[in-house]
Amino acid sequence: MINIVLFGKPGAGKGTQAEFLKEKYNLTHLSTGDIFRFNIKNETELGKLAKTYIDNGGLVPDEVTIQMLQSEVDNNPDSAGFLFDGFPRTIAQAQALDAFLTTKNEKITATIALEADDEILVARLLERGKTSGRSDDQDEEKIRNRYQEYNEKTAPLMDYYSAQNKFYAVNGIGSIAEITERLSSVIDNL
Numbered sequence: 680m681i682n683i684v685l686f687g688k689p690g691a692g693k694g695t696q697a698e699f700l701k702e703k704y705n706l707t708h709l710s711t712g713d714i715f716r717f718n719i720k721n722e723t724e725l726g727k728l729a730k731t732y733i734d735n736g737g738l739v740p741d742e743v744t745i746q747m748l749q750s751e752v753d754n755n756p757d758s759a760g761f762l763f764d765g766f767p768r769t770i771a772q773a774q775a776l777d778a779f780l781t782t783k784n785e786k787i788t789a790t791i792a793l794e795a796d797d798e799i800l801v802a803r804l805l806e807r808g809k810t811s812g813r814s815d816d817q818d819e820e821k822i823r824n825r826y827q828e829y830n831e832k833t834a835p836l837m838d839y840y841s842a843q844n845k846f847y848a849v850n851g852i853g854s855i856a857e858i859t860e861r862l863s864s865v866i867d868n869l
């Protein structure tokens with residue numbers, strides 16, 4: 680089983696690349712952002728709880744996010760491996776994920792970051808906001824808040840996974856196919 684964490688700032692292209700990688704490596708794609716948006720759309724209790732945090736560009740509390748992620752993994756018992764997209768985003772989430780996978784005799788194989796300059800990403804998100812319908816993509820202040828959350832809470836995960844020798848980074852600027860190629864070469868050499 681290979682379990683990959685796709686890592687990167689909002690707008691870095693995690694979702695786009697996940698669509699290709701899940702097919703290529705037969706992985707179950709779990710995007711916590713997509714799962715939250717699905718719940719918001721369907722007005723579930725989880726969706727109501729998550730909405731205010733997401734609308735403001737903040738993170739949903741760890742406890743809620745971790746529990747949701749674990750039940751998604753449990754709902755896919757026959758999976759050949761997972762592609763985690765947008766999770767973990769805090770040290771507490773990473774520790775919970777490691778502990779949870781250990782109970783299943785599994786582990787994270789690698790974390791791969793898509794790297795890109797902030798200014799390029801903010802412009803990308805504002806462009807995406809014109810068509811995505813995502814309120815958190817339409818307001819520059821909310822976008823900046825998401826970057827602040829990333830820098831404060833998510834960036835420390837690079838050290839967390841580096842300490843386990845599981846951190847890889849690829850240049851996230853280029854054509855979609857070029858970036859898929861860069862990610863694939865990391866995965867193929869694991």
Ligand code: AMP
Pocket residue numbers: 689711712713715732733734736737738739740744764765766767768769772815825
């Ligand atoms: P994304 O689609 O990955 O950009 O996520 C959109 C929003 O969902 C984020 O700005 C957070 O509010 C929330 N979210 C997604 N994943 C997580 C996570 N792992 N922890 C906390 N909040 C999350």
